[in-house]
Amino acid sequence: MRAYFDHAATTPLDPEVADAMSRVLRDVYGNPSSIYSEGQTARALVDQAREDVARALGAAPNEIVFTSGGTEADNLALRGTLRARAAEGDGLVTTAIEHHAVLDTAHDLAHEGRARVTVVGVDKHGRVEPEAIERALDRRTVLVSVMHGNNEIGTLQPLARIGAIDREHGITFHSDAVQTVGALPLDVSRVPVDLVSVNAHKFYGPKGVGALYVRTGTRIATLQTGGGQEKGRRTGTENVAGIVGLGVALRIAAAKRAEESARQARLRDRLIEGVRGRIPGAVLTGHPSERLPNNASFCFPGTQGEALVVALDLAGFAVSSGSACTSGSTEPSHVLLALGLGREVAQGSLRLTLGRGTTEAEIDALLAALPPIVARLRAVSAVPV
Amino acid sequence: MRVYSDAAKEHFTNPRNVGTLSEPDGKGSDANPSCGDRTTITLRVSSGRVSEIAFRTFGCTAAIASASQVTELALGRPVDGAWALEPADVLNALGGLPPDKEACALMAVGALRAALLDARVRT
Numbered sequence: 122m123r124a125y126f127d128h129a130a131t132t133p134l135d136p137e138v139a140d141a142m143s144r145v146l147r148d149v150y151g152n153p154s155s156i157y158s159e160g161q162t163a164r165a166l167v168d169q170a171r172e173d174v175a176r177a178l179g180a181a182p183n184e185i186v187f188t189s190g191g192t193e194a195d196n197l198a199l200r201g202t203l204r205a206r207a208a209e210g211d212g213l214v215t216t217a218i219e220h221h222a223v224l225d226t227a228h229d230l231a232h233e234g235r236a237r238v239t240v241v242g243v244d245k246h247g248r249v250e251p252e253a254i255e256r257a258l259d260r261r262t263v264l265v266s267v268m269h270g271n272n273e274i275g276t277l278q279p280l281a282r283i284g285a286i287d288r289e290h291g292i293t294f295h296s297d298a299v300q301t302v303g304a305l306p307l308d309v310s311r312v313p314v315d316l317v318s319v320n321a322h323k324f325y326g327p328k329g330v331g332a333l334y335v336r337t338g339t340r341i342a343t344l345q346t347g348g349g350q351e352k353g354r355r356t357g358t359e360n361v362a363g364i365v366g367l368g369v370a371l372r373i374a375a376a377k378r379a380e381e382s383a384r385q386a387r388l389r390d391r392l393i394e395g396v397r398g399r400i401p402g403a404v405l406t407g408h409p410s411e412r413l414p415n416n417a418s419f420c421f422p423g424t425q426g427e428a429l430v431v432a433l434d435l436a437g438f439a440v441s442s443g444s445a446c447t448s449g450s451t452e453p454s455h456v457l458l459a460l461g462l463g464r465e466v467a468q469g470s471l472r473l474t475l476g477r478g479t480t481e482a483e484i485d486a487l488l489a490a491l492p493p494i495v496a497r498l499r500a501v502s503a504v505p506v
Numbered sequence: 507m508r509v510y511s512d513a514a515k516e517h518f519t520n521p522r523n524v525g526t527l528s529e530p531d532g533k534g535s536d537a538n539p540s541c542g543d544r545t546t547i548t549l550r551v552s553s554g555r556v557s558e559i560a561f562r563t564f565g566c567t568a569a570i571a572s573a574s575q576v577t578e579l580a581l582g583r584p585v586d587g588a589w590a591l592e593p594a595d596v597l598n599a600l601g602g603l604p605p606d607k608e609a610c611a612l613m614a615v616g617a618l619r620a621a622l623l624d625a626r627v628r629t
């Protein structure tokens with residue numbers, strides 16, 4: 122048996138999305154910029170997808186810019202805003218637990234001398250205090266970037282309150298909502314957020330396509346120059362099949378959301394309770410209640426993340442660890458360190474993320490397999506627990 | 507997953523000689539400086555041979571598999587023979603490790619040598 126518990130990394134393509142995309146790939150080859158009918162067939166599909174994405178976010182279609190994914194959306198948001206607003210200021214405020222697509226972009230902008238970056242910390246549950254964001258603002262701040270749901274620990278951020286503060290000061294507010302769009306409602310007609318990053322493969326759409334929501338009136342510069350597609354905000358011939366896939370996937374996700382997120386949250390709670398009851402010393406990471414419905418993440422002191430992932434893989438479970446194992450060394454994740462966890466505890470992190478295919482039987486199988494693995498690794502480990 | 511050999515997976519899943527000997531003749535540790543993971547080996551020497559050996563590792567799959575493997579290679583060997591074990595011997599016995607994980611095997615040999623050195627001083 123194989124059970125997939127890594128839906129925060131990516132999700133399987135919905136069969137309906139695959140069908141829609143393969144029809145486009147097979148039958149629609151026109152360039153959406155061409156004015157004859159082959160082109161206009163493609164244009165109509167792109168427009169339909171734009172409407173689907175806009176509707177799911179409570180946005181207007183002309184506020185949706187298609188990109189190659191979440192990373193490009195984040196880059197466009199940060200770099201594009203700082204470029205467009207350079208005359209007003211260069212202050213960028215973000216948080217210690219952002220995805221690398223935001224944090225590394227912020228650091229790169231700082232390194233190039235194009236931004237002064239302030240990184241705001243989080244509490245032990247990974248929550249950002251709106252007041253801490255407010256304190257970090259100054260006259261030169263032009264952009265605040267705070268993710269909606271954290272990819273490692275699942276903690277949700279109080280976007281509405283942070284957005285209200287930013288709006289009061291005329292500051293652009295960006296949120297990387299790659300983990301939440303599709304799983305939780307995010308209505309930009311109610312939440313004062315100006316830029317939102319979206320990534321199709323997190324909600325059963327294809328890889329390599331995403332979007333940036335850009336509120337009307339938000340100043341943003343393009344990063345690429347060329348033929349002027351996407352109203353010049355993201356030029357380049359459209360990835361028509363991918364965009365269609367994004368639109369269909371988000372339409373399906375929005376329709377299933379209420380029921381499916383509640384179902385996954387119940388399974389998540391069963392998993393969290395089961396792990397806590399069976400594994401001594403298990404540390405739940407992230408917020409106890411304000412968390413993604415599909416995220417259960419832990420640290421098991423005395424274990425090491427890569428070993429946990431390999432042991433579970435050998436037992437039939439696909440999982441991940443916050444510790445990114447790169448070039449022979451295992452670095453504890455910046456997110457876990459930002460919670461105030463010690464390096465050694467943070468080394469033993471395990472992220473379990475559920476999805477549409479997850480069943481109660483899979484949860485119970487995982488709950489049976491995990492405790493002996495943790496016990497074995499602890500027995501081997503030189504660390505007293 | 508990262509491709510581990512069957513032998514490495516086997517040692518990782520069923521590690522040999524896990525533990526800490528009480529009142530060992532030699533005890534030694536080594537750490538992987540890049541990640542802070544570490545291995546400790548304790549051993550006993552009788553009639554010039556490694557007669558008992560045990561390890562503990564806080565580390566990745568490769569670190570655990572190579573520590574388990576090195577204890578198996580050292581057990582029963584004359585002290586000089588155990589001292590002569592090289593990281594390459596561990597890698598060969600394991601059927602290789604993923605290239606980015608070879609450094610994790612150094613720690614196993616480092617801990618063995620530290621324990622042997624400690625035993626020479628003590629006995």
Ligand code: FES
Nearest residue numbers: 541543566569610
């Ligand atoms: S990653 Fe630390 S020993 Fe392998």
